[in-house]
Amino acid sequence: MHRVDITLDQLRALEALARTGTFAAAAAALGRGHTSVLYLIRTLEDALGFAVVDRSGYRTTLSAHGRRVLASAREVLAAEAELHAAVHELRAGWEPTLRVVFDGIVPIEPLLRAVGQLARERVPTQIDVRAEFLAGVEDTFVRSAADLMIAVVPPAVALTAVPLPALPASLVAHRDHPLAHGRHDTKALRRHLLLTVRGSDPRLELPTAAIEAHATVHLNDFGAKRAAVLAGIGYGWLPDALIADDLARGRVRRIAWTRASRHRFVPRLYHRGHPGPAARRLIAAIA
Amino acid sequence: MHRVDITLDQLRALEALARTGTFAAAAAALGRGHTSVLYLIRTLEDALGFAVVDRSGYRTTLSAHGRRVLASAREVLAAEAELHAAVHELRAGWEPTLRVVFDGIVPIEPLLRAVGQLARERVPTQIDVRAEFLAGVEDTFVRSAADLMIAVVPPAVALTAVPLPALPASLVAHRDHPLAHGRHDTKALRRHLLLTVRGSDPRLELPTAAIEAHATVHLNDFGAKRAAVLAGIGYGWLPDALIADDLARGRVRRIAWTRASRHRFVPRLYHRGHPGPAARRLIAAIA
DNA sequence: GGGGCCCATGGACATCCCCTACGTGCGCGG
DNA sequence: CCGCGCACGTAGGGGATGTCCATGGGCCCC
CATH class of the missing domain: 1.10.10.10 (Winged helix-like DNA-binding domain superfamily/Winged helix DNA-binding domain)
Structure with missing residues (x-):
């Protein structure tokens, strides 16, 4: 043989x-x-x-x-x-892997464009990008020992943060929803179904945190939340970028609440102490 | 270091x-x-x-x-x-390479289907398929030491042959061409432009071999020849499969020649003495 | 605390890989 | 036609290399 x-x-x-x-x-x-x-x-x-x-x-x-x-x-x-x-x-110093977890609420294009650029340059770093929502971002960040995180909820662990452009959001309801027309106080809101994503976090400091609505629905992502709003199921906060078209066509309307009907989510890019070259490239491209 | x-x-x-x-x-x-x-x-x-x-x-x-x-x-x-x-x-006996040269006049689907099948089975044989026309088939067959050949012109070298379904062809002209209507004798044909592919070979035994037209145009393939016929430039033999639509719509017409206006090309699959497994598979799939 | 795994080191040894030296076959030019 | 150059091939030796055995020590789990 x-x-x-x-x-x-x-x-x-x-x-x-x-x-x-x-x-x-x-x-x-x-x-x-x-x-x-x-x-x-x-x-x-x-x-x-x-x-x-x-x-x-x-x-x-x-x-x-x-x-x-x-x-x-x-x-x-x-x-x-x-x-x-x-x-x-x-x-030459490139980190072998780079794990990024980001909040699905932020626009994804700048991040994906930067990742694509790095991949095109045949960088040896294996880049792993994962979308989560709100508190879920930090969870997977610590669980998977990720390197970068774009989060809206301020994290509990100590990290250096880079602010990103704010995301305006609005408290909206479908045009046929009782809250869509007229002015309402907190008591009125409490009588309707509040839609949230993954149990919205008190750290977000949303004005609706004090509402403690009669019934709250926890959804998995903002896409499902928008669908729920469009179906007239309830009301809730949605990023303006997601509902610009809906607002323009009048399908959904901002709720005229006595407190506030607008909010600015401030996403931040968090990373640990000394990012490697690939992480630095990504940070520079996003921020 | x-x-x-x-x-x-x-x-x-x-x-x-x-x-x-x-x-x-x-x-x-x-x-x-x-x-x-x-x-x-x-x-x-x-x-x-x-x-x-x-x-x-x-x-x-x-x-x-x-x-x-x-x-x-x-x-x-x-x-x-x-x-x-x-x-x-x-x-296990598979031949490392298998070169196939075929005449572009024959329908290509059965061959490509068989090649695709072999490739899908991860056969080690590198398969190289090349299209030529008429006498060009044998030329490249001997020049590149190919293994298989589908030719219409009988080759000069001694090979074992497997007959394939005949390809009916017609002597046609554009409907506006003077030969398209009425009955014509050889002398009439001789006054017009005969279109051929790569200097048609006497071995084809086409009825028009004796015409020796006043002017003959040699084209590279039957696609160009069909285009020339459709443009009214001349007349010539075209495989029925290529002009079925043109005949049905009346764009081209069979020439009513006193001798014959139809011919059957008989393509044959030629190979050398002892084909390898891949060649045998291909032969079985085609024949 | 001891048994069971597992990593690690050192030394022995067979094999492997590469080199030097030499021989042979072929084409080419004087 | 005969040497010369080039390229392939074989033989043999020696140093590097890869593998094994034996041994030691650390840690977990029972």
Whole structure:
């Protein structure tokens, strides 16, 4: 039976032999004596079970089998080159992984654009981006030991923060909802269904925190919340960016509450002490 | 400076270590003593320039760098597995390459379907399909030492042939062409422009071979020839499959020639003495 | 506290890999 | 036609390399 081990050295020898055409030139390209290449090719053929060079003529050429093996060998060597490139970048200081968790309430385009840019530059860093909502952001940030976080809820752990553009939000209801027209006080609001995302956090300091509505519905994300508002199920805070169209077409209306019908979420970009190069690039691109 | 060599053995050790979790189990999976794995990982770290396992705890785990390297290592090992698979198939008798040249006049679907099927089965054979026309088919067949050929012109070299369904063709002209209406003899045809593909071959035994028209135009393929006919430039033979729609809509008409206005091209599948498995599969699928 | 794992080190040793030296076959030019 | 250059190939030796055995020590769990 054949030996089944294949060595990268053997594949490199095959590649050099195919590229240069002769054993001697291949050996020169690899920086070794030509007998070394002879040995490598011979042991490669031993492992493969068939010849890769045609020795029938007085000058050797690659056999058809050899050319087929060469094609696969180049794949392996290309993968090895990728590994080397990644290793080189890692040695230059790039962090191997970068986990980002962000609040789905913020516009996603700047973040994705920056991530795409990094990926296009073949940075070795594996970037893992995850969307959560409100308090869920910090939960997964600490649970998965993430590096960056874009959160609206101020986190409990100590982190350095970079403020991002504020997100105006409005307290809205469907136009057919009783609260959609006229002016209402807190007592009036309390009689209707308040929609929140994942149990809105007191740290948000929303004006509605004191309402303690008769009934509250906790939804998973703002998309579901918007759908619920559009269905007339209840009322609640929604970011203006999400309902600009709905407001313009009159499908939903701001509630004229005696306290406030507008609020500004202030998302912040949080990171730990000393971000790596990829994290710095991402921070610079977002902030 | 670090050594820059990386060995497949080292990558295999890293992969086994990541998969099993401990040096001892990795060694067992690789069928060697655990010190061998220790050695491989140590020399790998030496080559990389950074640690791949985190030895700070009392149980070792992969470091973040190690996980990143592992991802690239798996790519290399996957490429190696591909190579092994190809080698295994080649040893089982599959030919490394299969060159097919066919006449563009024949319908291409059955051939492409068979090629796609082979490719889907991850056959190691590199399949190279090339379209030519008439005599050009045999030219490239002998020049590129191809294995299979679907030709309409009978080849000069001795090959075993498999007949394929005949391709009816018609002698046609545009409806506004003088030959499109009425009955014409050979002398009448000779006064008009005969369109041919790549200097039609006498071996085709077309009835028009004796015409020796006043002027003949040699085109590169039947697509161009159909376009020339539709433009009213001349008349000539076109396969019915190509002009079925044109005939139905009356854009082109069969020429009522006193000799014949229809012809049957008989394509044949030619191959050399002993086709390999991939060639046999292709022959069976087409014929 | 002891048994069971596991990592780690050191030394021995067989194998492997590469080199030097030399031989052979072929084409080419004087 | 015969040497010369080039390229492939073999033989043998020696140093590097990879693997194993034996041993030690740390930590968890019972």
